[in-house]
Amino acid sequence: MTTWTVIDEQRVHTVTTTGDTLVVDPALLGWDRKPEGLCRDEVCIPVPAGTPAGGLDAALLARLVGRPLVIDSDEQVAAFAAPAAERATALRSGMAPDFELPDVHGVLHRLSDFRGKKVVLYAYASW
Amino acid sequence: MWQALHEELAPLGLVVLTVAIDRSLDDPRPFVEAAGATHPSLVDTEHRVADLYNMVNVPTVVWIDEEGRIVRPQDVHYVSNEMSSITRFHNRKPLVALRSWVRGETPAYPGDVAADTKVPDDAHQEARAAFAVAWWLSQQGRTEAAERWFAHAGELAPHDFTIRRGSMPIRGIDPAGPAFFQMVGDWASKGNSYYLPRPDTATSADDYEVEPVEEMTMERLRQRIEQDGKGGDTSTVQE
Numbered sequence: 001m002t003t004w005t006v007i008d009e010q011r012v013h014t015v016t017t018t019g020d021t022l023v024v025d026p027a028l029l030g031w032d033r034k035p036e037g038l039c040r041d042e043v044c045i046p047v048p049a050g051t052p053a054g055g056l057d058a059a060l061l062a063r064l065v066g067r068p069l070v071i072d073s074d075e076q077v078a079a080f081a082a083p084a085a086e087r088a089t090a091l092r093s094g095m096a097p098d099f100e101l102p103d104v105h106g107v108l109h110r111l112s113d114f115r116g117k118k119v120v121l122y123a124y125a126s127w
Numbered sequence: 128m129w130q131a132l133h134e135e136l137a138p139l140g141l142v143v144l145t146v147a148i149d150r151s152l153d154d155p156r157p158f159v160e161a162a163g164a165t166h167p168s169l170v171d172t173e174h175r176v177a178d179l180y181n182m183v184n185v186p187t188v189v190w191i192d193e194e195g196r197i198v199r200p201q202d203v204h205y206v207s208n209e210m211s212s213i214t215r216f217h218n219r220k221p222l223v224a225l226r227s228w229v230r231g232e233t234p235a236y237p238g239d240v241a242a243d244t245k246v247p248d249d250a251h252q253e254a255r256a257a258f259a260v261a262w263w264l265s266q267q268g269r270t271e272a273a274e275r276w277f278a279h280a281g282e283l284a285p286h287d288f289t290i291r292r293g294s295m296p297i298r299g300i301d302p303a304g305p306a307f308f309q310m311v312g313d314w315a316s317k318g319n320s321y322y323l324p325r326p327d328t329a330t331s332a333d334d335y336e337v338e339p340v341e342e343m344t345m346e347r348l349r350q351r352i353e354q355d356g357k358g359g360d361t362s363t364v365q366e
Contacts, residue, residue, distance in 0.1 A: 007259045010173035068253035070260055070279075075272045077263055081256035087181060088246035096191040097179035101146065101169040104156045109167050111144070112195065118229055119142045119191040122129055122204065123171075123182055126147065126154040127293055127302035 006058075007079035022058040022071060022078055029080060031065055038064055096121070128206040128218075132225075133166040140193075141229045146171050148185060148289055150297060173262070177289045178255050181247045184288040184322040188221075190228065190235050198228075198235035200243040203324040212343045215323050217330045243325075254284035258294070265297050274298060285314070288322065308349050 004015045004022050008029055017023050031038040033054070037046040038061075045064050047056070058078055062069035068081040090097055096119075100110045111119070133143040143166040147155030152170050159168040176182065180189060180201060188204035191197055203216050211217045227233040236243075247255075261276030277298055281291045291310060295302040311321050323329060 005263060007256070007263060009178065010175045010259065012263065068249050068256050070253060070256045070276070072260055072264075072272060072276065075260075075264060075269060077260050079256035079259040079263075081252035081259075082178065084247045084249045084252045087179075087252065090179075091181060091197075091244050091246050092241040094196050094241055096189065096195050096197045098195075099175055099179055101171050101175065102152065104147075104152050104159050104168050104170060106152060109144075109169060111191075114142045114144065115195055116193050117140050117142045118193060119144055120129075120132075120225065121176075121180075121189040121191060122143065122145045122186065123148055123176055123180075123188075124145060124155075124186040125289075125293060126149050126158065127296050 002076060005077045007077070009080070009082055020073075022073075022076075023055040024058045024061055025055045026061055026065075029061070029065060029067065031061075129166065130162045130164050132222075133164075136226070136229050137166075139229050142166070145169065146176050148174060148177055148182075148293060154296075174255070174258065174289060174293070181245060181251075182289060183284075183286055184292070190225070192235070197240060197244070200236065200240055200245075200325060202328055203322055210343050210348065211330055213345060213348065215329045221328055237327075251284045251287065254280045254287060254290060257283060258290050261294065262297065286319070303352050308345065311345065 002017050002020070004017060006013045006015045006022070006024060006028065013028060015022070015024060015028070026033050026038050031040050031045075033047070033056075034044065037044045039045075047064065048060075051060070056064070058069060058071060061067075062080060066083045066085070068083065069078060071078040096111060098110060098112045100108055102108050111121070129143050129145055133141075137143070145159075145164070145166065146169045147158075148171050149155050150172060152172075155168065155170055171177070180187075182201065184203075186204055186206070187201050189197060189201045190199040202221070203214065204221060205214055205216050205218065208217050224233070224235075228235045257276045257280035261273045261280060264270075264273035264276060277290075277294045281287075281294070284290055292302050292307060295306065300306045314321055
């Protein structure tokens with residue numbers, strides 16, 4: 001048994017595998033494995049014939065659902081990024097992507113808490 | 128500066144929401160406390176906002192209207208005019224525009240916001256994945272492995288300074304030290320500019336007539352930071 005850390009965008013998950021390679025349940029990324037393939041909402045992506053049932057090799061899964069992926073097999077950590085096309089569509093829709101973050105006191109705030117008001121979002125850093 | 132704008136414009140319906148892209152809640156706290164900030168002062172230790180908004184550096188401002196729409200392409204916004212001759216940013220025009228938009232007197236942006244919005248490519252998103260791995264490894268104390276991924280992330284997205292400069296404090300590199308000036312110098316030598324404002328914001332001669340600023344060069348800035356022994360570049364700090 002090997003324990004991996006799998007980061008989906010900024011969410012950190014723990015995944016246990018039996019072999020040497022990283023096998024990921026597509027549900028972790030929001031996809032259901034059905035007889036017709038990997039499905040989400042109205043979309044299904046065929047899975048190559050002969051692929052074992054259940055979880056998928058991480059690289060295959062990333063390729064099928066179009067997610068940029070980096071894997072460090074020595075350190076047993078991997079990260080899936082959002083597809084560039086998804087970010088592009090969201091940004092070009094004109095809607096401000098929602099997010100939830102803590103303030104310096106640890107209290108969580110969502111951008112959408114402020115709907116109905118104008119917002120100036122100002123990103124800075126101590127560096 | 129943002130606290131003052133918050134006090135001035137909150138009665139007109141504006142919310143000032145600052146987000147520190149930093150390692151911990153502790154990093155920005157001194158700035159937030161020094162400013163006496165009463166607006167929400169958020170902290171983004173995972174670069175979530177940088178990813179969602181495709182930010183490549185700080186300080187960056189985004190204007191969002193009552194319906195949650197981005198009404199102006201994201202832009203540079205330094206709080207100080209001190210470095211104007213390097214940054215090409217002077218806050219006179221942007222603040223006139225901001226106040227006017229908040230009062231409903233002028234539209235936020237005359238152009239097509241979507242068309243003028245930069246979007247990432249897959250290499251950039253892969254860089255963000257590499258950064259996530261590096262940051263996680265770093266938090267586990269696996270410094271050498273983290274360093275490889277930080278370096279790789281920077282190679283995949285050389286224009287993303289939330290990765291290249293933002294990772295410096297994590298990697299034990301002074302973000303306002305020689306490595307920073309080397310990085311900016313290399314970037315410029317390849318014909319790139321380092322984080323300039325949008326053309327409609329960039330300084331023009333009349334800005335300087337209204338409020339003269341000291342002529343500054345990267346070399347003078349480097350010397351001044353060396354003399355002052357400052358660890359941080361105050362021009363990028365908000366409060």
